[in-house]
Amino acid sequence: MxxxxxxxxxxxxxxxxxxxxxxxxxxxxxxxxxxxxxxxEFLVVIVFVGVMLALVNPETISGLIGPESGAGGVVLSGLIGAVTLIPGFVAFPTASMLLESGAGYMQIGAFVSSLMMVGVVTIPVEVKYFGKKVTVARNGLALVFSFVVAVIIGAVMQ
Known part of the structure; x- marks a missing residue:
């Protein structure tokens, strides 16, 4: 391809x-x-993920965010994605590496979708321009939608 x-x-x-x-x-x-x-920034994130994957064995990744980790793994992945600030062109290779190391599709779906839609790190800037109410509503709805995406991915990929 x-x-x-x-x-x-x-x-x-x-x-x-x-x-x-x-x-x-x-x-x-x-x-x-x-x-x-x-x-x-691309190199820094790739090196960080590579080191993380080298230090953390696939069994640990599978246990934390693998297919058998269930709802807890989905929530953990979604929360990690929500507080992580990396660009999309780095997020997808990272997701691929995590999948190869034992992560589950639902968990990666929650991670990537919350990473792209939820901006915990950027909340101060968002509040400044959009106000507290809109910022909280947008981020809250985006997080909920991330979990909906994860459930749909889980249903499709099984």
């Missing part, structure tokens, strides 16, 4: 170069700058 996506990307890049070489070079420079800005 990745090979197909790389091929399509290469083809579209070639078309862009053919149509307007100057704009394409400008776009590639912007993309490279964005990549340079993202790379440090």
């Amino acid at each position: 990745n090979t197909i996506l790389y091929g399509i990307t290469g083809l579209l890049l070639a078309v862009s170069l053919y149509k307007d070489r100057k704009k394409t070079h400008k776009a590639l420079k912007k993309a490279w700058k964005a990549f340079e800005n993202i790379l440090p």
